[in-house]
Amino acid sequence: MPPPDDAMHDVLQQERTYHDRCRAALAAMVDGADRQVRTGEDVSASGADAEVLGHGLRSRAKELREMPAGPLFFGRMEFAPEAGAAGGHAGQAYHVGRARISGEPTEPPLVVDWRAPVCRAFYQAGPGDPLGLAVRRRFGWAAGSLGDSADLTALEDERLDAGQAGGGRIVAEEIERPRTGPMRDIAATIQPGQDALIRAAPAVSLCVQGAPGTGKTAVGLHRAAYLLYGDGRRGGSLLVLGPDRGFLDHIAEVLPSLGETGVRQTTVEEEIARHPVTAEDGRRTTAVKHDPRMAEVLRRALWTRVRPERATPLVVPDGARRLRVGAEPIARIAAGVRAGEPLYDVGRERVAERVAALVRAEAERGCGPRTDGWTRRIARSRTVAAALREVWPRATPEEVLAELLSGPALLAEAARGVLSQAEQAVLVRAGAPRQARGARWSGADLVLLDEVAGLIERPAGYRHIVVDEAQDLSPMQCRAVARRAAHGSLTVLGDLAQGTTPWAAADWPGLLAHLGREEAVVTRLTEGFRLPAAVAELANRLLPELGVDLEPVRSPRGGGEVRVERVATPVTSVLAAVTAALRRPGSVGVIAAAPAAARLRELLTAAGHTLARPGGTQGRVTVLPASAAKGLEYDHVIVVEPAEIVRAEPRGLHRLYVVLTRAVSRLHVLHAEPLPEALAGAVSAEG
Numbered sequence: 001m002p003p004p005d006d007a008m009h010d011v012l013q014q015e016r017t018y019h020d021r022c023r024a025a026l027a028a029m030v031d032g033a034d035r036q037v038r039t040g041e042d043v044s045a046s047g048a049d050a051e052v053l054g055h056g057l058r059s060r061a062k063e064l065r066e067m068p069a070g071p072l073f074f075g076r077m078e079f080a081p082e083a084g085a086a087g088g089h090a091g092q093a094y095h096v097g098r099a100r101i102s103g104e105p106t107e108p109p110l111v112v113d114w115r116a117p118v119c120r121a122f123y124q125a126g127p128g129d130p131l132g133l134a135v136r137r138r139f140g141w142a143a144g145s146l147g148d149s150a151d152l153t154a155l156e157d158e159r160l161d162a163g164q165a166g167g168g169r170i171v172a173e174e175i176e177r178p179r180t181g182p183m184r185d186i187a188a189t190i191q192p193g194q195d196a197l198i199r200a201a202p203a204v205s206l207c208v209q210g211a212p213g214t215g216k217t218a219v220g221l222h223r224a225a226y227l228l229y230g231d232g233r234r235g236g237s238l239l240v241l242g243p244d245r246g247f248l249d250h251i252a253e254v255l256p257s258l259g260e261t262g263v264r265q266t267t268v269e270e271e272i273a274r275h276p277v278t279a280e281d282g283r284r285t286t287a288v289k290h291d292p293r294m295a296e297v298l299r300r301a302l303w304t305r306v307r308p309e310r311a312t313p314l315v316v317p318d319g320a321r322r323l324r325v326g327a328e329p330i331a332r333i334a335a336g337v338r339a340g341e342p343l344y345d346v347g348r349e350r351v352a353e354r355v356a357a358l359v360r361a362e363a364e365r366g367c368g369p370r371t372d373g374w375t376r377r378i379a380r381s382r383t384v385a386a387a388l389r390e391v392w393p394r395a396t397p398e399e400v401l402a403e404l405l406s407g408p409a410l411l412a413e414a415a416r417g418v419l420s421q422a423e424q425a426v427l428v429r430a431g432a433p434r435q436a437r438g439a440r441w442s443g444a445d446l447v448l449l450d451e452v453a454g455l456i457e458r459p460a461g462y463r464h465i466v467v468d469e470a471q472d473l474s475p476m477q478c479r480a481v482a483r484r485a486a487h488g489s490l491t492v493l494g495d496l497a498q499g500t501t502p503w504a505a506a507d508w509p510g511l512l513a514h515l516g517r518e519e520a521v522v523t524r525l526t527e528g529f530r531l532p533a534a535v536a537e538l539a540n541r542l543l544p545e546l547g548v549d550l551e552p553v554r555s556p557r558g559g560g561e562v563r564v565e566r567v568a569t570p571v572t573s574v575l576a577a578v579t580a581a582l583r584r585p586g587s588v589g590v591i592a593a594a595p596a597a598a599r600l601r602e603l604l605t606a607a608g609h610t611l612a613r614p615g616g617t618q619g620r621v622t623v624l625p626a627s628a629a630k631g632l633e634y635d636h637v638i639v640v641e642p643a644e645i646v647r648a649e650p651r652g653l654h655r656l657y658v659v660l661t662r663a664v665s666r667l668h669v670l671h672a673e674p675l676p677e678a679l680a681g682a683v684s685a686e687g
């Protein structure tokens with residue numbers, strides 16, 4: 001950044017003073033909120049109202065107190081004075097920050113929340129369409145600033161009213177900054193295409209196919225924050241799903257830094273886990289269990305439990321009388337309810353109610369009316385429960401699945417015309433207990449249990465689910481996600497080129513159908529914010545080999561370095577490579593096939609390095625197996641023996657593509673074996 005001239009110096013000084021004012025106003029807001037909590041506690045209202053009010057006030061006070069330390073604004077917009085061009089904002093100026101700060105209640109806020117509708121102009125305006133803006137200002141703060149006004153060191157104005165396109169230095173510096181620690185929010189530098197996705201209407205489900213580093217994860221998390229803003233912060237109703245713990249740790253700070261702490265962030269496996277995983281399936285068994293045809297098999301297995309033909313006459317004692325209902329009407333009721341295929345438990349209740357209504361009709365014949373309460377008691381009586389046990393027995397997912405997997409006859413019936421004999425054979429588990437109690441479950445079984453559970457009763461749902469790395473979800477996992485968003489919307493993020501699971505999606509329409517969101521529009525992002533041109537060029541060489549119809553990632557960034565080095569023993573060469581990498585700023589990721597990664601961890605620890613966990617916050621060097629690299633990024637990436645990474649799994653080339661695209665600045669490939677063909681001939685490069 002060039003040193004500021006005098007005029008710039010004055011403007012900077014004014015902005016620092018303004019920042020001081022915002023800081024004071026924020027302190028007053030915190031005091032005010034605390035005072036309201038105390039007053040609220042003294043006010044006597046009805047118990048329930050006081051509770052709700054008190055909770056709201058306490059949450060607001062806590063939220064303000066816990067606002068992350070940092071600069072209070074990152075941008076400013078000045079609307080043109082002509083009315084019309086700027087909607088209701090003509091002639092107004094607003095600072096833009098991560099949270100709203102207000103001074104006097106009668107005056108406009110000192111800082112507007114980046115999610116407020118007025119801020120659309122801040123992110124979307126361009127010289128072609130300034131959206132009413134005369135000037136857009138971006139602020140440059142010292143790296144890691146905790147919000148001291150003196151840390152405001154630069155600003156950059158774009159005169160949109162004069163058709164001036166921004167120099168974008170501050171944005172470029174933010175994008176290229178060396179990475180340390182976990183992922184950060186991008187509220188200050190959201191790009192127009194990203195903003196359009198983030199601000200899409202809440203009910204709209206989106207699908208984003210984005211090349212590596214195009215900001216999919218960032219978009220998903222900011223969309224979550226945007227939806228919470230419009231929704232009075234009902235955080236519990238929002239779910240973020242990611243591939244593994246390392247990734248979740250990597251993204252853990254983003255939503256809190258935007259002031260949103262109540263969002264559940266987990267993996268699909270953890271979200272659906274009814275039991276710990278204590279069994280393992282073979283590859284073929286796993287494949288069949290994740291196949292969408294299993295949904296039909298399970299549906300049939302559950303419904304074979306309903307047996308209208310087993311109905312027996314019902315006799316209900318009623319004082320001195322015996323009320324009788326014949327087997328046939330009960331069978332008819334059960335068959336009728338089954339035909340509508342409601343949720344299993346709902347159906348069961350419906351049958352009980354209808355049978356009770358028959359009993360009531362019988363009771364009322366000649367003996368006067370009965371109340372609804374009486375009928376409800378009958379519906380829940382032991383006699384009716386006993387009749388139900390025959391025609392519509394209670395079911396748990398565990399019973400249904402245990403019986404299916406241990407009973408070839410039942411399986412044959414449920415899978416007829418759906419699964420081949422061979423597929424059925426791999427499902428039947430040798431020695432599996434016929435009963436749910438004591439059964440051991442594999443990861444794939446948990447997906448099946450979730451499917452059955454969803455047929456029995458409705459799972460707790462979310463208003464919105466952000467699914468990251470969605471290309472890796474199996475059809476059955478997609479169904480589990482869809483069930484939880486039955487009344488909500490989805491943000492589906494992924495990259496077909498990075499699919500590494502056996503069932504990785506080949507196209508988006510297929511996956512969206514399993515997610516129940518055929519209508520979602522697929523937006524393609526190809527501009528990479530992570531990769532410098534030299535790294536992108538190397539990774540793009542793999543793309544034609546990955547069996548996907550995608551454009552290569554484009555990088556607007558120079559400054560990257562690629563070094564491809566043939567060495568005698570890559571593992572031992574890593575020590576020197578790490579030492580060299582540590583001379584430059586930023587994080588270092590060493591990525592290798594799992595066995596080599598384990599050896600490297602020992603080697604580097606013995607050499608005195610303190611290693612960080614994947615996605616962790618401590619330490620500059622992380623050693624990770626290729627399987628744990630998804631979604632992560634490091635300034636300097638050292639890839640050890642690509643051929644071994646490719647060999648380690650069926651979709652090894654896709655894995656290598658993931659690994660090569662983790663580098664923000666420098667990529668160092670160490671190999672002894674020949675490189676995979678697509679990379680052969682790759683030479684060291686500087687972008």
Ligand SMILES: Nc1ncnc2c1ncn2[C@@H]1O[C@H](COP(=O)(O)OP(=O)(O)OP(=O)(O)O)[C@@H](O)[C@H]1O
Pocket residue numbers: 174175183184185186189190191194210211212213214215216217218219495498529530630631632633661
């Ligand atoms: N508008 C932006 N301003 C600054 N940084 C950005 C912007 N968009 C994305 N980034 C940064 O680029 C990097 C890559 O973003 P992100 O992880 O969201 O990409 P991705 O598409 O999910 O990548 P992958 O598929 O490889 O996991 C992150 O460090 C993110 O903070």
